[in-house]
Amino acid sequence: MSASTTGTAQWVNPLRDPRDKRLPRIAGPCGLVIFGVTGDLSRKKLMPAIYDLANRGLLPPGFALTGFARRDWADQDFGNVVYEAVREHARTPFRQSVWDRLAEGFRFVPGSFDDDASFDQLEKTVRDLDRVRGTGGNHAFYLSIPPGAFPVVCKQLARSGLSAQNGDQWRRVVIEKPFGHDLRSARELNAIVNDVFPEDSVFRIDHYLGKETVQNVLAMRFANQLFEPIWNAHYIDQVQITMAEDIGLGGRAGYYDGIGAARDVIQNHLLQLLAFTAMEEPVAFSSDELRAEKIKVLNATKLVGPLHETTARGQYEGGWQGGEKVRGLTQEEGFDPESRTETYAAITCEVATRRWAGVPFYLRTGKRLGRRVTEIAIIFKRAPHLPFDSTMTEELGQNAIVVRVQPDEGVTMRFGSKVPGSQMEVRDVTMDFGYGTAFTEASPEAYERLILDVLLGEPSLFPVNDEVERSWEILDPVIEHWAAQDAGPDPYPAGSWGPESANRMLARTGRTWRRP
Known part of the structure; x- marks a missing residue:
């Protein structure tokens, strides 16, 4: 048996019935x-x-x-x-x-x-x-x-x-991570690692892909007929993918200064979430098929320009957050007082396929924001005709499906419903699924799933060379554009939802950021 195939030929637990596919796999001697x-x-x-x-x-x-x-x-x-x-x-x-x-x-x-x-x-x-x-x-x-x-x-x-x-x-x-700091360094790193370990023995960990709710995106899409007919540009207006943290960067200067939010989060976590959201249904739920579909999405993903209008970056200032006086980035220990490192980054992408043509994907991440949350928000177009008087629907927003990756893992659907009473008044309501209430078993930590997959030789949730390098190809022009600017990142108050330039980025198309 070759080394490349031993990852799937595992030790057999004598207490396990091999016919029962519901039982978890157990790692062999290792x-x-x-x-x-x-x-x-x-x-x-x-x-x-x-x-x-x-x-x-x-x-x-x-x-x-x-x-x-x-x-x-x-x-x-x-x-x-x-x-x-x-x-x-x-x-x-x-x-x-x-x-x-x-x-x-x-x-x-x-x-x-x-x-x-x-x-x-x-x-x-x-x-x-x-x-x-x-x-x-x-x-x-x-x-x-x-x-x-x-x-x-x-x-x-x-x-x-x-x-x-x-x-x-x-x-x-x-x-x-990080798998390099740009395309050139990522290629050099991949070459060094692959010179010692063959690619099928390399496991690049993106811990977000080990979260149950990320994997539930695939289950929600491909196990239900309900969503497939509307999962396209005919019905979807935009997709917003957010990873927000309410903490600062005290004590992390050695890693973060000079890296910034875009390299730290967008290149890996958020582009992977985009790929899970936009990918086509794989022929089989196997590692090769899943990776193939993700790579197709990344290859079709392009930046929307001009970058001075479709991207935004910021740096948090000191102030009050949650009743606590906090420092700005340049006052944090170890950071250069003149640091131009961004703690907030937002970009606009499009996926140039028949399914997604014309749908903007907004990716944003930041530190010292309003609350800690990671979510994928699929926001639908408004109904083409509303037979109601405008006063009856003034509190009605756009339908949305929101996948909450953390901390309150689950899925929310937002739609309009009549308010009880004698008048025809329509208002937004939500239907909510939460992992904590729907299942008796607690969700395992992402690292549990990923370490076990390493020991089993199961590579489905680990990015390969092509994914890493393609992600840098997407992001590098943004990093280069920002580096060429005379001005640094736009300031934003601690506890807010980012700089005003991020709001202008969406306002130019008549859209607004969803408030998690």
Whole structure:
């Protein structure tokens, strides 16, 4: 069996009836190595997700977790760090029996990325886990590290033989965003990674794609006849995709200054959400078919110009937000007082296909906005004829389907209904579906789903080279246009919904931003 096919040929759980497709898949014998194990991502997301998977019975009994970092720790010290992270951040209840079994597979290797001896020790540790824990040579390497360290770590994995795909065993690498900072750097990064790992062994994590509500976009569209006839330019006026946060950037200057909102969110999260919203129905619900349809959408996605009218950028100022005095970006610790880094970005796209021709897709993201929310709003055209007097419908807006990705996961439909009484008065009402009330089982965290998919070799929710590079091709002209401007980002008050230039961006076409 080749290395490229072992990702789908998994260990068979003897307690599982293979005919029951409803049962969750369980990873076969394997281990996970985390580089950057001392960071916030590992502590708040990765370690708790691994425990939650074990608690749900989705990891093999001999699963192994190895940490690699520049710390003078023994295996027990690392275990204590994982324990504290699990007790503080795990989604599922703590069970001592689950913890004891999981902790038996913990290992720690101290060292730096440029130290050959440390990677030689890691190779010995992995080999010993194959013998002691029965991991079968199957290991994934999670690079929870700055992108600048990717090349040296990949080269060390190749030099030490840790990346070798031998026979029936698999080796995979997991990469966190950002995937470069423009098209050129993304291509260089992809070339470095693919020089060590074949593309089918590379898993680029976009944690938004692991959220249940994002995947529910596909279920809503393709499992129901209700939406397909109206999911096109004949009925849809616009699509607004929003990722808003109410927090600032204190303490994140090292990563964010010089990167900005567009690179941080639009290039990956929002363009992926656009692809899920606009894609055609795949022939089958398989990774290859899903990726093919997403790439078709991205290839058809174009910027709408002129960019000085169809894009907007801003930077939050200090002020009062939620009863608290907050700093502006240039007063945040570590940021240049003259920083031109945008904390708000909005762009206008179109998808040049028969289904979507003429429908603008507005993508926006920002920090220190009115509230934390991520949503996809499909806003429909107004009815071509209203037989009512205008006074009867003055509170009537446009029909909309809103997919709430976070924090209150669900779907809302907005439509007009008669107000009770003797007069014919029509007003907007909503029908709401919420995950928390419709299902008894809590939605798993995105990292639970994505880590399990890595261990299973299931690539459906992970962008490939073509998607990453095409996304940069779409965004790069906006970044270049902004860089050429004499003026920096437009200021906006903390707690507002962005700069006035973003409102003008839609007002020129007679539209307004939806207020989440």
